[in-house]
Amino acid sequence: MSRGSIEGEAIPEKFPYLLVLITSVLLGFLGSFWYLLGRSGLGFWTSLDLFSAITSITIADALLLIIPWAFSRLKFFKERINIKTLGYLYMIGVCSAYYLVLLNDPIVMVVGSRILMSEELSLKYVPLFLAPPKSVVEGIMLGKAPFEFDVWIPVLAFWWVLYTIPAIFLISVATLFRRHWIEVEKVPFPCTSLMYQFLITIPSPSSSNRRRSIFTIGLIVGVVFQGIVLLTQLFPWFPDIFAVRGNCCGYVWYVKSTDVVAPIIGLGTANLQPIMAAVAYFVPLTILFNCWFWYLVYCILMQVAHYMGYYTGAESAGGCGRGWCAPYSGLLSAPYKFMAISQVGGMIGLTVITLWLSRSYIYETLKAALSRSDVERLSKIESGEPLSYRWIWILLILSFIGTIGVFMAMGIGFAAALLMPITFFIFYFANTRLYGLSGFYMRGMEHGPALHKALIWPTRPEPPTREFTLTMVFVRTNTDTSSGKLFGSIFGAAASYKMASLTGISTRNTFKVLLITALIVPVASLISVFIIAGYAIGLNNLGGGPYRLLSLWGLSLWGECSDYNARIPVVGSWVEYAILGFVIVCVLSWLHYRFVWFPFEPIGFLNGTSYNSLISGLWTSYLVAWIFKTITLRVGGSRAYEEFGVPLASGITIGCLTVFIIGGIVGIIRFFVPF
Helix, strand or coil: CCCCCECCECCCCCCCHHHHHHHHHHHHHHHHHHHHHCCCCCHHHHCCCECCCCECCEHHHHHHHHHHHHHCCCHHHHCCCCHHHHHHHHHHHHHHHHHCCCCCCHHHHHHHHHHHCCHHHHHHHCCCCCCCCHHHHHHHHHCCCCCCHHHHHHHHHHHHHHHHHHHHHHHHHHHHHHHHHHHHCCCCCHHHHHHHHHHCCCCCCCCCCHHHHHHHHHHHHHHHHHHHHHHHHHCCCCCCCCCCCCCEECCEEECCCCCCCCCCCCCCEEECCHHHHHHHCCCCHHHHHHHHHHHHHHHHHHHHHHHCCCCCCHHHCCHHHHHHCCCCCCCCCCCCCHHHHHHHHHHHHHHHHHHHHCHHHHHHHHHHHCCCCCHHHHHHHHCCCCCCHHHHHHHHHHHHHHHHHHHHHCCCCHHHHHHHHHHHHHHHHHHHHHHHHHCECCCCCCCCCHHHHHHCCCCCCCCCCHHHHHHHHHHHHCCCCCCCCCCCHHHHHHHHHHHHHHHCCCHHHHHHHHHHHHHHHHHHHHHHHHHHHHHHCCHHHHHCCCCHHHHHHCCCHHHHCCCHHHHCCCCCCCHHHHHHHHHHHHHHHHHHHHCCCCCCCHHHHHHHCCHHHHCCCHHHHHHHHHHHHHHHHHHHHHHHHHHHHHHHHHHHHHHHHHHHHHHHHHHHHHHHCCC
């Protein structure tokens, strides 16, 4: 609550209902159309959600901040732009991005099953309240069909509930741990800290200090780099200066068998996107060091294993194959199986050890919820919270139960449905730690069904049942941060609470933003995709080619469970590897917590030995950031870091994101006027 004084009384901070409501609705509709109309071969330009699969720098929050920045020199806007308004815009954008119905979202796979499977088989696995009949789906693919109100209402209503209840569950988790993360641990949340550095330049565009000049230099660098990339993608005749047309997937360079470095078996990719290094620049040095150090360890281990006869043929495999393909991947195949070590056992271990180290805080909130705390102490610890701890716990428990109920309504049994929110809590809680401390979260979906495989289905039922199939669709897709977004609300909530602490926005108003976006954006996005775009234009016309849009979103429901026996979470046995990863992360966490001098910690271990480094090449970003941050601090100390490094990194990011937005607009123009 912001404090003012009129005759000694506190003035409550006003909540901008109109701003939040209108912006949430607009983003819900705009986000989907931005993607659907922009399918013009421009890749990441077409999305308002995550510009990359593993960072929460989103196009949505950048758009909402860059627009005020563009108009901030005009007197009319300058007088109306303030730090809190910008903070609210950031919150709306970062929360909304996770509710947009876009590529690989489960709803598209479920609805698409009506076309990609026989109608009889699809109806066996997917009830009518999850997807309309085949004739209706074909109508929205082709467009201009008569709208069937009675068919769509139950479908949209169910999916809206499926989005909002799990979102509220993890918003409650983030709210419960808000004080511990933000006020006690001072978790940096690099993505939010970076955007805040841009945010504070907007209200005072006339200032000409050194810090603003450095920001401008970074801005120019980002615009030039990203502008060249955009021109390269738009025009075949434009010179490929940064080699993005070669062996690059997005902004990730990958090894080819003919490359000089191909014999280095553990080397698969390197990240070329400056934004990633800029985000990493805000990460603590110890974590930066560990992120690239543990990847180096992985490369050494892989080379040793190769000389011993393992991973035969990996030297001729491409970079993606070295991460995704079982015969060549140290993540999936013996002797290491780091998918089980890092992304199963390690992530579970990170959640467990974090909860254990936070046990006194959790106990304190429980005492407060049960009214067993001292009145003065209770008043003190709850004074900065959006709700009392009693109501936070009640909301968390009710939404947990509601999440189970929603999945059971699909035909999933109690045991499997119970494991759904437990699985999401474990992996998303750990991912929030990764995101808050290293700026990125874990990519990949093989680890998602780990609990279900250990406790319910050691092997796939034959034939696959509805319960098994739908469980795999949601538990696999929604543990992959690049695909599913049902549980991404925890990232938006954590980022929003961090921004609130930086801008002075009350936690109560922040919580209102979280709830409003969770309730409004999903339904707006659902309507824009399946009703407006489907009936007015036809999704097939937007995707390009017969049913191409659905084929891009997933081959069938069975695609999520076809390799269940073969590589979920790894090839062959995996429990002992998961236990090893659990132990490694817990030991590293305890030693790093207990001894200040101990150089190794678990966040870097998880980033360095997972898809983050093998497929997304994040080791490059961490190494570059570690070098530049070390030099900055050694040469100029913290002053140079604050006055030179921070604004430069922020400027580069905003420059790149500005061109991303321009590229998205160009993609939309190309839809109507091809060139």
